[in-house]
Amino acid sequence: MILFHKQTDISQFIAQKKQSGAVIGFVPTMGALHPGHISLINNSKKDCSITVSSIFVNPTQFNDPKDFEKYPVTIDSDIDGLEKAGCDVLFLPSAAEVYPGGMQHLPQYDLGYLETILEGKYRPGHFQGVCQVVHRLLDIVKPDHLYLGQKDFQQCMVIKRLIALTGLHTLVTICPTLRETDGLAMSSRNMRLTAAEREKAVLISQVLGFIKQELKPGYLEDLKERAVQYLTAEGFKVDYIEIASADNLELQQFWNGQLPLVAIAAAYLNEVRLIDNMLLH
Numbered sequence: 212m213i214l215f216h217k218q219t220d221i222s223q224f225i226a227q228k229k230q231s232g233a234v235i236g237f238v239p240t241m242g243a244l245h246p247g248h249i250s251l252i253n254n255s256k257k258d259c260s261i262t263v264s265s266i267f268v269n270p271t272q273f274n275d276p277k278d279f280e281k282y283p284v285t286i287d288s289d290i291d292g293l294e295k296a297g298c299d300v301l302f303l304p305s306a307a308e309v310y311p312g313g314m315q316h317l318p319q320y321d322l323g324y325l326e327t328i329l330e331g332k333y334r335p336g337h338f339q340g341v342c343q344v345v346h347r348l349l350d351i352v353k354p355d356h357l358y359l360g361q362k363d364f365q366q367c368m369v370i371k372r373l374i375a376l377t378g379l380h381t382l383v384t385i386c387p388t389l390r391e392t393d394g395l396a397m398s399s400r401n402m403r404l405t406a407a408e409r410e411k412a413v414l415i416s417q418v419l420g421f422i423k424q425e426l427k428p429g430y431l432e433d434l435k436e437r438a439v440q441y442l443t444a445e446g447f448k449v450d451y452i453e454i455a456s457a458d459n460l461e462l463q464q465f466w467n468g469q470l471p472l473v474a475i476a477a478a479y480l481n482e483v484r485l486i487d488n489m490l491l492h
């Protein structure tokens with residue numbers, strides 16, 4: 212695996228490879244890698260001749276400075292894991308390399324409704340930060356394919372919108388959420404859970420499974436309310452549990468029995484905020 216720190220170096224390398232016909236797959240990450248990240252690398256390797264990953268903990272997407280400070284960093288084992296997975300290139304930039312003009316006057320993106328709900332509502336500015344970093348990384352790497360995890364369902368929609376807004380030529384592939392054996396969605400933030408919290412954390416995926424099982428055509432409020440009450444009684448601080456259109460994330464109060472739906476949740480266990488989602492069809 213070739214490691215680049217400088218934007219000019221990786222851009223030059225990729226331009227050369229593209230000239231000789233290489234198909235570039237890209238997996239952007241914030242590090243603290245787990246098998247979920249590696250599954251994206253594996254998907255890229257299936258479709259592309261060169262797989263590029265990046266590790267950059269992007270300050271502009273953290274609305275909570277404490278969350279940024281405590282974000283886990285495991286760079287040596289990340290490099291090891293990427294190498295074992297057969298990743299070809301790792302981009303490991305500094306903030307100055309990603310944002311050479313500083314972080315004060317970065318572009319803003321018209322994300323419309325998507326930015327007003329769920330993560331957009333509870334993490335103000337978060338998706339602007341995601342777009343700022345992903346736009347910059349896509350400009351640097353110029354991938355043919357971009358691999359994202361369904362775990363961050365709303366983020367996938369935001370990035371698709373970013374690509375449409377900017378006219379970039381990158382195909383997005385959304386890969387399924389990898390889970391621990393008990394059902395907990397793998398996440399870098401899981402490393403911050405105590406043993407007792409880790410045991411409880413599985414209840415988020417269980418409550419989404421409960422919604423899937425109980426879903427019937429008609430009003431959805433009672434089902435969502437029962438799910439919130441269940442997690443709250445177990446000691447979670449719930450930001451939201453919602454049922455939304457799986458196509459555009461419009462929140463649904465009523466189900467006609469036809470529309471493809473996703474159940475989507477965010478909740479704190481003490482300091483650690485966990486998110487998960489489940490398709491309901």
Ligand code: AMP
Pocket residue numbers: 239240241242246247248250251358359360361362363386387388389390396397398399
């Ligand atoms: P992150 O490092 O959290 O920014 O995630 C980098 C990429 O990995 C994003 O596209 C995530 O959606 C994806 N990802 C994170 N967790 C999982 C998981 N459990 N399964 C599949 N993909 C994941």
